[in-house]
C-alpha cells in the first residue's frame with residue numbers, strides 16, 4: 001500500500017491547482033486522473049481571468065473571485081519561475097462590450113447591483129460610452145453602444161497554465177497517476193483507500209476535483225456535487241497585429257496575435273459536437289463589434305463542456321460523514337486557479353475549510369421538507 005498525505009482525484013485545472021498547492025505546502029500528494037478519454041473543460045476554455053460578471057446576487061462569490069484575481073500575479077510569477085513555462089498572464093483590466101441599447105441598459109443595471117451588493121468591500125467599475133471606447137479600441141463597430149470596465153480582469157494562456165501546474169506538481173515531488181479512473185473507494189473518517197493500477201493508494205485526506213466526474217464520485221465520500229455539462233464553442237482567427245491592450249469579455253487576443261471569439265452557453269448534455277449556427281452567431285457578434293475581423297481567417301474552432309453547478313456558483317465542501325474528504329467544483333477554473341492553489345489547498349492542508357467558503361456548500365441545494 002502506498003500512503004500519501006493527500007489524494008486528489010482529477011487532474012484538470014482544478015485538481016492540478018489544488019495538487020500543486022498541496023505539494024507546495026509540503027504534503028506528499030498523489031493526483032489520480034482518468035486520462036485522455038475524459039471530458040476536460042481544462043483543454044477547451046477561453047483563458048480569461050474574469051471578475052466583473054461573477055457574483056451577481058451572491059457577493060461571497062465576487063469576494064472569492066476577487067481574492068483569486070488578487071493572488072494571480074504572484075501565483076503566475078512563482079509558477080513561471082519554478083517551471084520555466086510562460087503562462088502569458090496579463091491583468092490590466094478588461095471590458096465587456098454591449099451591442100444595442102437594451103444590452104447596455106442591462107449591463108448598467110448589473111454593474112450597479114454588483115457595486116451595491118459589494119457594500120464596504122467595494123467594486124470598482126466604469127461604464128464607457130461608444131466614443132471613448134472607440135478611442136481605446138481601434139476599429140470598433142457602430143453597433144457597440146458601450147461597455148463596462150473593471151480593473152480586476154485579465155487573461156492567460158490556459159494550456160500553458162495547465163502544463164505548468166502539472167510540471168510544478170511533479171517537480172515538487174507530486175505523484176501523477178494517469179489512466180486511473182476512480183469508480184470505487186473505501187472511506188472512513190481520515191482514512192481513504194483507492195485501488196489504482198493494481199495497488200492500494202491511501203491517505204488521510206482526499207479532494208474530489210474530477211470535474212463532471214464529481215457528480216458520481218461525491219456520494220462515495222458522503223458529499224454532494226450536482227454538476228452538469230454546459231457546452232461552449234470557441235473560434236480562433238489567424239494571427240494579426242496586436243489590436244487591443246486588454247481582453248474584451250467574449251473577444252480576446254493572445255500575446256502571439258490569435259484572436260479568440262466565444263463562447264456559447266448551450267444545454268446539450270454530454271454532446272461535444274460543434275454547430276454551424278452557433279459558430280455563425282459567435283462570428284456575427286464579433287464582426288458587429290469589429291467589422292475588420294471579417295477579413296481574418298478562422299483557423300481553429302472547438303467545443304468543450306463546462307462543469308456547471310445548478311446555480312452557477314462553485315461548490316466547496318468537506319464531508320460531515322467522512323472528515324478529511326473535500327470537494328471542489330466550478331466553471332471558472334482559470335480565474336480561480338490562484339485561489340485553488342494558494343487558499344483552498346492551504347485549507348485542505350490545515351484540515352478544515354475556512355468559514356468564508358461555508359456559503360459554497362452543496363447544502364444550499366437542500367430543499368427543506370414541506371411542512
Ligand SMILES: Cc1cc2nc3c(=O)[nH]c(=O)nc-3n(C[C@H](O)[C@H](O)[C@H](O)COP(=O)(O)OP(=O)(O)OC[C@H]3O[C@@H](n4cnc5c(N)ncnc54)[C@H](O)[C@@H]3O)c2cc1C
Nearest residue numbers: 010012014034038041042046048182211213232333334335
Ligand atoms: C468553452 C469554455 C470556456 C471557458 N472559459 C473560461 C474562462 O475564460 N475562464 C475561466 O476561468 N474558466 C473558463 N472555463 C471553465 C474552465 O475551463 C473550467 O472551470 C475548468 O477547466 C474545470 O476544471 P476541472 O479540473 O474541474 O474539470 P476538467 O477540466 O473537466 O477535468 C476533470 C478531470 O477529472 C478527471 N476525472 C473525471 N472523472 C474521474 C474519475 N472518476 N477518476 C479519475 N479522474 C477523473 C478527468 O480525467 C479530468 O482530467 C471555460 C470552459 C469552457 C468549456
